[in-house]
Amino acid sequence: MELVAKARAGNRRALARLITLVEAGDAQAQTALAALYPYTGHAHIVGVTGAPGTGKSTLVTQLALHWRSLGRTVAVLAVDPTSPFSGGAILGDRIRMQSLGGDSGCYIRSMASRGSLGGLSRATGDAVKVLDAAGFDIVIVETVGAGQAEVEIAREAHSVVVVEVPGMGDDIQAIKAGILEIADVFVVNKADREGVERTVRQLQMMLHLGSGEHRDGWEPPIVQTVSNTGKNIAEAAAAVERHFEHLKNNNLLELRERERIEREWKMIMRESLLRQLLQRLEPQQYEQLLNQMAERQLDPYAAAKQAIETVLELS
Amino acid sequence: MERPIRVLVAKPGLDGHDRGAKVIARALRDAGMEVIYTGLQQTPQMIVEAALQEDVDCIGLSILSGAHMTLLPKITTMLRENDGADILVVAGGIISDEDALTLRNEHGIAGIFGPGSSTHAIIDFIREHVQRSSVEG
Ligand code: B12
Ligand SMILES: Nc1nc2c(ncn2[C@@H]2O[C@H](COP(=O)(O)OP(=O)(O)O)[C@@H](O)[C@H]2O)c(=O)[nH]1
Ligand SMILES: [Mg+2]
Numbered sequence: 001m002e003l004v005a006k007a008r009a010g011n012r013r014a015l016a017r018l019i020t021l022v023e024a025g026d027a028q029a030q031t032a033l034a035a036l037y038p039y040t041g042h043a044h045i046v047g048v049t050g051a052p053g054t055g056k057s058t059l060v061t062q063l064a065l066h067w068r069s070l071g072r073t074v075a076v077l078a079v080d081p082t083s084p085f086s087g088g089a090i091l092g093d094r095i096r097m098q099s100l101g102g103d104s105g106c107y108i109r110s111m112a113s114r115g116s117l118g119g120l121s122r123a124t125g126d127a128v129k130v131l132d133a134a135g136f137d138i139v140i141v142e143t144v145g146a147g148q149a150e151v152e153i154a155r156e157a158h159s160v161v162v163v164e165v166p167g168m169g170d171d172i173q174a175i176k177a178g179i180l181e182i183a184d185v186f187v188v189n190k191a192d193r194e195g196v197e198r199t200v201r202q203l204q205m206m207l208h209l210g211s212g213e214h215r216d217g218w219e220p221p222i223v224q225t226v227s228n229t230g231k232n233i234a235e236a237a238a239a240v241e242r243h244f245e246h247l248k249n250n251n252l253l254e255l256r257e258r259e260r261i262e263r264e265w266k267m268i269m270r271e272s273l274l275r276q277l278l279q280r281l282e283p284q285q286y287e288q289l290l291n292q293m294a295e296r297q298l299d300p301y302a303a304a305k306q307a308i309e310t311v312l313e314l315s
Numbered sequence: 316m317e318r319p320i321r322v323l324v325a326k327p328g329l330d331g332h333d334r335g336a337k338v339i340a341r342a343l344r345d346a347g348m349e350v351i352y353t354g355l356q357q358t359p360q361m362i363v364e365a366a367l368q369e370d371v372d373c374i375g376l377s378i379l380s381g382a383h384m385t386l387l388p389k390i391t392t393m394l395r396e397n398d399g400a401d402i403l404v405v406a407g408g409i410i411s412d413e414d415a416l417t418l419r420n421e422h423g424i425a426g427i428f429g430p431g432s433s434t435h436a437i438i439d440f441i442r443e444h445v446q447r448s449s450v451e452g
Contacts, residue, residue, distance in 0.1 A: 013398050016370035024318050087319060088344035094365060095354040101361050108368055112319070112349045 001035040007134050008039065012107065015134050019109055022126040033126060039133035041257070043075075044244050046138060047154040049145035049182075050163030055189040056142050057096035058227040059163060059236070064100055066237045067138055073105040075136040077127055079143045079153065082112045089113075093142060107136070121152040125264065128156065151182060156260060158253065159184045159243045161236070164203065166195035180206060183220050185239045191224035191231070200224065216252050218243060280311045320348045320445050321371040325357045327390065330380035335408060335430075339375060342434035343441070359389040367399055372445045376424075379408040383418070391423040403444050407432065 003021075006014035018036075022029045046063075048056050057078065064074040078093035091110035100106045111127060124141060131139045143153045145162065154160045162183035188199050203222050221239045225232040247253040278286075289307060292298035298306075324340045326333060333355060340350045351369050353361070366374050374394075376387060383406070391404055406418070407428040418424040426440045 013367055013370075016368055020318075020321075020370045082349075083344060086345045087347040089319075089349045090340055090344045091349060091351045092354075094351060098354075098361070101364055108365075110349075110351050110369060114319075 001032055004032065004035040004039075004133070007130070010104070012104075015107065015130065016109070018130045019127050022130055023111070023114075023123050025123065025126070029126070033129065036129055036133040039135075040129045041132065043128075043132040043136055043139045044159070045128055045132070045157045046140045046240055047157030047160040048140060048142045048163065049151075049154050049160065050189075051165075052144055054163045054165045055227045056144075056163050057093040059161075059187060059189055059225065059233075060093075060140050060142050061097045061100055062225075062227050062230055062233040063237055063240070064097075064106060064138075064140065066233050068100075068103065068105055072137040073135065074138045074140065075107045075109070075131040075134070076100070077109050077111055077124060077131065077139065077141045079111045079113060079124060079141065081144060082114050087114075107131070107134075121156060122267070124153050125156050154182050158247060158256065159240050161185045161187055161240060163187045163189050164199055165190040166193045166199045181215075184218065184243045185236070186220055186222040187236050188222060188224045189227050192226045192229075196224055216247070217250065218246050277308065277311050281307055285310065320373065320441065321351065321369060322348050322373045322375055322441065323351045323353065323362070323366045323369060323371045324375045324377065325353045325362045325365070326355050326377050327357050327359065327362060327386040328378065328380055328382045329356060330378055330382070331355060332379040332408070333377070335379065336375075336377035339377065339407065339434065339437065342438065343375075346438045346442075348441075359386060359393055362390055363393045363397060363399065366394070366402055367397060371402060373403040373405065373441050375441075376404070376406040377408050378406060378410070381409065383408070383410050384414055387418055387424055388422040395423075403441065405437070405441065407437075 003014045003018050007018050018032055021032050048060055050056050060076055060078070064076060067074050076097065078091065080089055080091045080093065082089045089112035091112060093110055094108060097108055100108060109127065111124065114123065128139055128141065141153060141157060145151075160182050162180070162185070164186060166188065186203055188196060188203070200222055207220065223232060223236045223239050225236050227233070247256065285307070289298065289303045293300055293303050322343055324336055324343070326336050336352070340352050343350045351365065351371065353365055362374065362376070374390070376390065378386065387406060394400060394402060394404070404424050405426040405428070406424050410418070410427055410429060415427040418427060425444055428437055
């Protein structure tokens with residue numbers, strides 16, 4: 001595929017087109033992904049998540065500037081929610097990322113979450129593959145940590161940064177959203193504000209409340225930053241890099257990758273099987289089963305069994 | 316499923332009037348489009364770079380500062396030079412009829428919408444013209 005060669009040679013228009021393609025997820029996307037796949041597996045994928053307004057985009061910008069200053073190329077994928085009412089979205093993360101402009105070693109792409117849960121992690125996962133294959137050293141994925149979908153995306157990353165801020169009520173946001181478990185690094189941003197110590201203490205307590213055993217033998221460090229002035233950004237970046245080194249040195253990177261690939265493979269098979277099943281089911285039978293369930297004559301498990309058995313016999 | 320139209324909404328130059336741009340961004344979102352909003356004080360370089368990185372179908376420029384005759388042609392020229400001539404460019408704000416005519420005829424700004432324009436007209440215009448320009452894309 002010509003686009004892939006061009007994108008790998010540094011053509012930004014081709015890269016941008018490829019992401020549009022894989023995001024659409026159609027047949028053309030599969031051709032593109034097949035061509036890209038052999039070149040993936042080199043980038044360090046960093047997820048950054050947290051509540052709206054905690055300073056994720058500002059932090060991501062500073063991290064990117066830091067890594068650029070060390071000569072590493074950086075791509076940013078900024079994901080924002082799609083409006084459930086119109087299907088449209090306002091993607092505003094770039095407003096904070098102006099200082100990354102005019103640098104050919106940096107690429108920023110905004111992405112709307114569009115439809116469903118599984119669909120979102122598929123689209124972002126595939127966009128990350130494009131950026132990885134294009135040769136970026138680091139790919140940062142920013143998501144709003146508000147729900148399951150975002151946690152899913154974060155799970156696709158090698159290193160997950162969870163951003164908290166002081167004074168957001170008594171409980172730390174991460175506990176509510178259930179994203180505490182996925183954090184590899186905690187950043188307490190807006191450390192120029194009152195209540196930082198308290199937030200840090202709470203986080204430390206949370207971390208030690210558990211069984212004492214940390215996932216992968218890694219205790220998530222807590223870094224205090226002021227992202228709009230750049231304070232402690234080098235420390236945050238170093239913590240992320242240390243985590244990646246930890247994964248690599250303990251053969252955990254390979255393990256995580258295998259797990260991720262397995263999840264992805266199963267998800268693709270699940271989607272594909274369902275599609276094929278529905279294609280082969282006679283429309284009358286489909287309607288009939290649906291009616292029977294609606295009239296409480298048949299339960300969904302029995303209906304699923306019938307549908308699957310009919311199709312398997314036919315094929 | 317058809318993919319949503321992607322639009323970059325930007326304010327070129329040193330112009331702080333951002334109500335119009337925000338109204339347009341929201342209207343386009345409510346019409347099902349994905350709007351990348353880059354905010355104030357954008358140079359032509361920044362706008363073109365963002366449009367290409369985001370692979371948008373349309374660029375919407377809001378300008379009320381009076382600098383449109385220098386800034387808007389710069390943007391369309393840079394787009395052409397950077398392989399982005401297929402991107403639809405529309406503008407709005409305080410632009411005289413005379414200037415609008417020149418911008419449309421000589422500088423590739425496809426549609427210009429002044430104060431009081433209905434957002435429906437703008438949405439329809441973008442839908443109609445984007446489809447035409449992205450046929451080969
Ligand atoms: C509100 C206002 C302000 C507010 C702005 C608040 C804000 N955050 O936006 C404040 C008080 C800050 C302000 C300041 C100034 N203003 Co003022 N301001 C206005 C005013 C009264 C209304 C603008 C407005 O918000 N309209 C409402 C929005 C919704 O309308 P709109 O922007 O026109 O958008 C519509 C269309 O134009 C179009 N559209 C707009 N953008 C886009 C983009 C796309 C892609 C599309 C398709 C369509 C589109 O669709 C919209 C919906 O119909 C206008 C006069 C006027 N009647 O237009 C003067 C006006 C724009 N201001 C003017 C001036 C001179 C100034 C100042 C320089 C005054 C000064 N000497 O200090 C400063 C400059 C500030 C700066 N940093 O740039 C002049 C500009 C003259 C010119 N360009 O030749 C105007 C025209 C007043 C005048 N008659 O002199 N201003
Ligand atoms: N006081 C303070 N404000 C910050 C800090 N980091 C970011 N902000 C501001 O917080 C607001 C939201 O930032 P943004 O990066 O858009 O947050 P996001 O929604 O999490 O991506 C902006 O006004 C930033 O300037 C910080 O460390 N301290
Ligand atoms: Mg953000």
